[in-house]
Amino acid sequence: MDTIIIDGKQTARSVLQRLSAQIGQLKQSGHTPGLAVVLVGEDPASRVYVNSKVKACEELGIYSQKWALPTETTQEELVQLIRQLNADDRIHGILVQSPPPKHIDEQAVVLAIDPRKDVDGFHPINVAKLVLEDPTGFVPCTPLGCMELLSACGIPTQGKHAVVIGRSMIVGKPMAHLLVGKRANATVTIAHSRTADLPGLCRTADILVAAVGRPGLVTADFIKPGAVVLDVGINRVEDATRPRGYRIVGDVDFASVQPLCSAITPVPGGVGPMTIAMLMSNTVKACKLACGA
Numbered sequence: 001m002d003t004i005i006i007d008g009k010q011t012a013r014s015v016l017q018r019l020s021a022q023i024g025q026l027k028q029s030g031h032t033p034g035l036a037v038v039l040v041g042e043d044p045a046s047r048v049y050v051n052s053k054v055k056a057c058e059e060l061g062i063y064s065q066k067w068a069l070p071t072e073t074t075q076e077e078l079v080q081l082i083r084q085l086n087a088d089d090r091i092h093g094i095l096v097q098s099p100p101p102k103h104i105d106e107q108a109v110v111l112a113i114d115p116r117k118d119v120d121g122f123h124p125i126n127v128a129k130l131v132l133e134d135p136t137g138f139v140p141c142t143p144l145g146c147m148e149l150l151s152a153c154g155i156p157t158q159g160k161h162a163v164v165i166g167r168s169m170i171v172g173k174p175m176a177h178l179l180v181g182k183r184a185n186a187t188v189t190i191a192h193s194r195t196a197d198l199p200g201l202c203r204t205a206d207i208l209v210a211a212v213g214r215p216g217l218v219t220a221d222f223i224k225p226g227a228v229v230l231d232v233g234i235n236r237v238e239d240a241t242r243p244r245g246y247r248i249v250g251d252v253d254f255a256s257v258q259p260l261c262s263a264i265t266p267v268p269g270g271v272g273p274m275t276i277a278m279l280m281s282n283t284v285k286a287c288k289l290a291c292g293a
């Protein structure tokens with residue numbers, strides 16, 4: 001089968017180009033979108049993510065603030081900073097990099113963020129707006145990026161059976177809501193760690209989304225011939241041939257699955273690049289909503 005390898009880098013570039021034009025227009029009318037990124041602690045992967053988000057802002061002309069707080073920052077201090085950012089008119093989006101240190105209650109932090117600045121889409125108000133299909137809400141960036149990939153590749157969703165493996169609030173559940181919503185009109189099944197006969201269920205999927213965090217979980221026996229496969233997983237596996245001693249793979253065993261599908265996202269270079277692009281998109285949206293543009 002001729003398989004389309006979905007190019008997330010290319011689609012992310014197009015999204016950023018589109019945003020660049022919108023940011024230009026906003027600036028002409030005196031509004032500059034602003035994003036505050038807050039990091040608590042020393043986690044090296046989180047630091048890389050935060051830096052790449054700030055860099056994306058700089059390249060696009062989005063005003064950004066980076067707050068790198070020490071590990072021993074208290075819950076109250078963090079909430080105090082969020083209140084300050086809630087009140088800062090230059091800031092339209094606030095992102096607290098996950099995971100915070102163990103003594104911080106992540107849900108309490110999410111609740112402290114003004115829902116109008118919650119560009120991660122984690123606040124209960126935004127979760128409700130997603131379920132209600134209220135377009136003024138913010139949707140988590142990774143599933144939003146998956147939908148953008150489907151649309152950019154002209155992959156039809158209406159009437160298709162989509163199986164989403166994973167039920168997290170960051171990927172699985174919002175992905176399922178987007179697919180079942182009135183814009184996509186798919187019929188959706190959410191699978192998880194307790195699902196019976198996962199391969200058999202997945203073989204009924206026209207669109208299969210893997211958001212689990214288990215390298216190579218999805219193998220050829222999960223795939224209906226011609227299915228579209230979106231691999232959200234980002235997993236490190238040891239690889240002595242690589243300078244860092246590891247390589248990044250998805251949840252899908254690409255080599256065995258790719259020949260069976262009509263389209264598939266690679267890892268890296270598939271869903272990953274879309275996440276930051278959609279964060280920029282949510283920040284521009286927050287600015288537009290704030291200034292009534």
Ligand code: NAD
Pocket residue numbers: 142165166167168169170171172191192193194195198211212213214217232233234235271272275
């Ligand atoms: P999570 O750990 O919160 O959720 C994983 C889900 O997988 C759970 O709902 C669990 O029920 C399900 N699961 C676990 N084992 C399973 C099994 N054997 N069979 C079926 N289901 C099983 O993870 P998450 O935050 O949703 O992230 C999932 C993956 O996506 C991770 O690899 C993560 O790194 C990646 N991720 C990528 C991006 C990106 O930008 N591309 C963004 C967020 C997460």
